[in-house]
Amino acid sequence: MILSSMQDVVFGYGEDPVIDRLSLDIEAGQFIGITGPNGAAKTTLLKLMLGLLRPWSGTVTINQELAVEGRLEIGYVPQQVAAFNAGFPSKVIELVRSGCYGRLGLFRRFTQEQEALVERCLRQVDMWEYRDRRIGELSGGQKQRICIARALAQQPQVLVLDEPATGMDLESRTGFYGLMRHYVSAHGRTVIMVTHGLEETSPYLDCIISLERKEREGWTCLVTNSCSAHFGPGA
Amino acid sequence: MFSYEFMQRAFWAGGLIGMIGPLLGVYLMLRRQVLMADTLSHVSLAGVALGTVLQLNPALSGFAVAVAGGIIIEQLRRSYRTYSELPVAIIMTSGLALAVVLMSLKQNLSKSFSSYLFGSIVAVSDTQLKLIALVAAAGLLYFIVLRRPLYSLTFDEETASISGVHTGLLSFSFAVLTGMTVAAAMPVVGVLLVSALIVLPASIALRIASGFTAAILIAVLTGLLGVFSGLTASYYINTPPGGTIALILLIFLLTAIGVQKLLRLKHRCSKYRRPLKQLEIHAKP
Numbered sequence: 471m472i473l474s475s476m477q478d479v480v481f482g483y484g485e486d487p488v489i490d491r492l493s494l495d496i497e498a499g500q501f502i503g504i505t506g507p508n509g510a511a512k513t514t515l516l517k518l519m520l521g522l523l524r525p526w527s528g529t530v531t532i533n534q535e536l537a538v539e540g541r542l543e544i545g546y547v548p549q550q551v552a553a554f555n556a557g558f559p560s561k562v563i564e565l566v567r568s569g570c571y572g573r574l575g576l577f578r579r580f581t582q583e584q585e586a587l588v589e590r591c592l593r594q595v596d597m598w599e600y601r602d603r604r605i606g607e608l609s610g611g612q613k614q615r616i617c618i619a620r621a622l623a624q625q626p627q628v629l630v631l632d633e634p635a636t637g638m639d640l641e642s643r644t645g646f647y648g649l650m651r652h653y654v655s656a657h658g659r660t661v662i663m664v665t666h667g668l669e670e671t672s673p674y675l676d677c678i679i680s681l682e683r684k685e686r687e688g689w690t691c692l693v694t695n696s697c698s699a700h701f702g703p704g705a
Numbered sequence: 706m707f708s709y710e711f712m713q714r715a716f717w718a719g720g721l722i723g724m725i726g727p728l729l730g731v732y733l734m735l736r737r738q739v740l741m742a743d744t745l746s747h748v749s750l751a752g753v754a755l756g757t758v759l760q761l762n763p764a765l766s767g768f769a770v771a772v773a774g775g776i777i778i779e780q781l782r783r784s785y786r787t788y789s790e791l792p793v794a795i796i797m798t799s800g801l802a803l804a805v806v807l808m809s810l811k812q813n814l815s816k817s818f819s820s821y822l823f824g825s826i827v828a829v830s831d832t833q834l835k836l837i838a839l840v841a842a843a844g845l846l847y848f849i850v851l852r853r854p855l856y857s858l859t860f861d862e863e864t865a866s867i868s869g870v871h872t873g874l875l876s877f878s879f880a881v882l883t884g885m886t887v888a889a890a891m892p893v894v895g896v897l898l899v900s901a902l903i904v905l906p907a908s909i910a911l912r913i914a915s916g917f918t919a920a921i922l923i924a925v926l927t928g929l930l931g932v933f934s935g936l937t938a939s940y941y942i943n944t945p946p947g948g949t950i951a952l953i954l955l956i957f958l959l960t961a962i963g964v965q966k967l968l969r970l971k972h973r974c975s976k977y978r979r980p981l982k983q984l985e986i987h988a989k990p
Contacts, residue, residue, distance in 0.1 A: 522867060546867040558735060558860055559911050559920040565860070571853040572869055604915060624868065 472533055473498035473542075473628065473660055474519045479528035481518055487526065488514060494679070498536060498627075501654040502662045503671055506681030512664045513549065513632055515681065519662075520544060520630065536627055543572070545626035547617045547634050549664070562608070562616050563601040566592055569623030591619040594649055596642070610637035618646070622653070629653070631663040643667075647674040706940050711829070715893070715946070718829045719932040721841035722890045722902065727928030728848055729886050730907030731920055732879070735859045741778060741880075742900040744793045745887040748774035748800035750896045752888070753821055754807035764833050767821075768888040774800060775884030779877055823895040823945045833889075840889040844882055851875065856917065893932070894947035901951035906931060909954075909961045927957055 474496045481489045488511040496502065496519055504512045517523040520542060521532050532542055558565075569591070570584050592598040595615040605613065614637050621629055629650075635643045650661050651674045665671050672678065706712050733739055752770025756763035774796055781792030829837075848855065857865040858875050866872040890899045906927040907920075914920035935950030942949075 520867075541869065543869070544867050546864050548861065548864060557911065559914045559917055560860070561916040564917050568853070568856055568860070571857060574853070576850055576853060602915075626868075630867070 471498045471535070472496070473536060474521070474533070475529075475531045476519055476525075477529045477531075479518060479525045479530060481514065481523060481525045489518065489525075491528070493528075494519065496660075496662070497677070498533070498660050499654065499658045500660060500676040501651060501674060502660070502677045502679065503668065503675040504662065504664045504679045504681070505666065505668050510681040512681060515679070516630060516632065516662060516664060520628065542628050543624070543626045545569070545621035545624040545629045547614075547621050547629075547631045549632040549636075557606055560605055561601065562597060562603050562605055563588065563592070565605055565616060566601075566619045566623050569620040572624055587625070588623055591622040592616075594622065595619045595646070611639065611642060614638060615642070615646075627659060629659060629661045631661065633664050633666065635665070635667065643670060647671055650674065706937070712936075712940065714829045714831070714834050715936055716933065718834050718837045718893050719936050719946075719950075720929060721837050722886075722893050723928040723932035724925050725841045725844040725886055726890055726902045727906035727910070727924035728921060729844065729883060730903040730905075730928075731910060731924050732855065732859055733883065733903065734907045734911060736879075738793075738883075739904055740790070740793045740797070740900070741775075741883055742887050742903040744778065744797040744800065745771045745774050745884050746891060746896040746899040747797050747804065749884075749888045749891055750821060751800045751803040751807065753891075754804045754811075758807050758810050762832070764830070764836065764888075767891065768836065768885065771888035772881055772884035775880035775882075776877065779880035782876075821891055821896055823898070823947050825895075825946065829893065837889045837893075840885045844886060847878070847882055851878075855879075894950055895945075898947040898951045901947075901954060902928065902932070905951070905954035905958055909958050912958075913961055913965060927954070931957060 472495050476492055476494045479489060479492045480487045492515075504515060506512050514523065518525060518530060521530055522544075536542060566588050567580070567584075570580065570588065574580070574584070589598060592601060595618055597612065597615050597619060600608065600612065600616075605616065608616070614634060618631070618634060621631075631650075635646060638646065647670070650663070653659055654661050654676070663671070663675075668678065668680075707716070730739075730742070733741055749767040749771035752767035753763040755761075755770065756766025759766070778792045778796050781795065785791045854865070854870045854875055857868065857870050858872055858879075862872055862876075886903070887899055890902060894902050906924045909927050910920040910922075910924035914923050931954040932950055935953045936946055938944070938953065939946040939949040
């Protein structure tokens, strides 16, 4: 099933476009990697395909069968730990519980299932032992892991990860990619991940979108490879 | 002390502001908008001057202009995303300039303005007390009902927006509430010290709290304690209430920092202290 379809999309931030006439279909229920050099508009592409940015021209169609009230349920882990509010006076468990707020709304109380979900998410990223710590006391890699646990607790249809393994050691990275693979295969959810470490991640991915920069007629253009290139267990 | 009606009003007003100000302060500090309270108090002063010149109720005109200032700052914040402190500076200088010019238009204004600048117990009229009660009730309701989206917004605006939180609407309503609270707090602590009541209890809370809920509770309790002890002290030693409250809160902050440092040092010493002899042996190659 198609999750999002982009047709002849043009988008930029200044006068010139950074994405020029791009057409791409994103399948639901896949683990998708986006790769490319710095400044290749990976994050921009990510936001366009999820309908978070409005293109200058062209269309982005979100499958309405998967949308709730006209929009996709998205869990997002930002690019840098620097974006993380390190002085935020919150315990790890408070932050991960906040992932459930979207489903709880303003007033509904936490159920036992949700408490169990929070515990499961923290255990999946090996951070359960740190649940009562202040988030400011954690290392960069640990902060990244609790952000991922928070996004998992949202139980989103689409999990969007912008260079999520930054700051993690090799063992944590391998465990994390395995966890995402399981999340897609067992629950049928979609994971879209911006990554530079394609050698490490490609065994786990269903699809890779690689972006290249080309100078053409004075404009910066983007070229993507076919999204049908399959790797890993599903290949 | 409580036999005087104006002292009863002052304690009511102080208690209400001492509760809502620090609560707002925690969010303002975490959103890196700590100078917004100071800015809006200057803007509110311009509103008071405008009300006096136009022969309107100065408290109400100060209130309305502070709310408008909050909305303008929020709008400018979106235009200057890279220079987020710029809107605050623009509005602060504009507000102060407008206040000074308007004050010069009317004779004998300096006396009534001093109560707005430094805060005065007698400045709290029945109308102002009603306004403060209304703002405190609205603020409390706002923070209770929207505590979950506000937590997400304060943690990271981009993540909150992508996750479906209406960040634009929430930020605008937050700016309006900030304007309302600042304008309501002015008669109690004065324009110059209004941010002290909002910022100092939050500074203490963010330093010592172990979690978010704890930070909110510590900020509110510190605010209430600071206001009540400040009002009492100012009554008995005949000092300006705004300054007394701010100084007492500053003493609380310095004490909290000192006690926290001592506790950490004690903990470190008790956990890692070893006999000197043993250290010397280990130091040998």
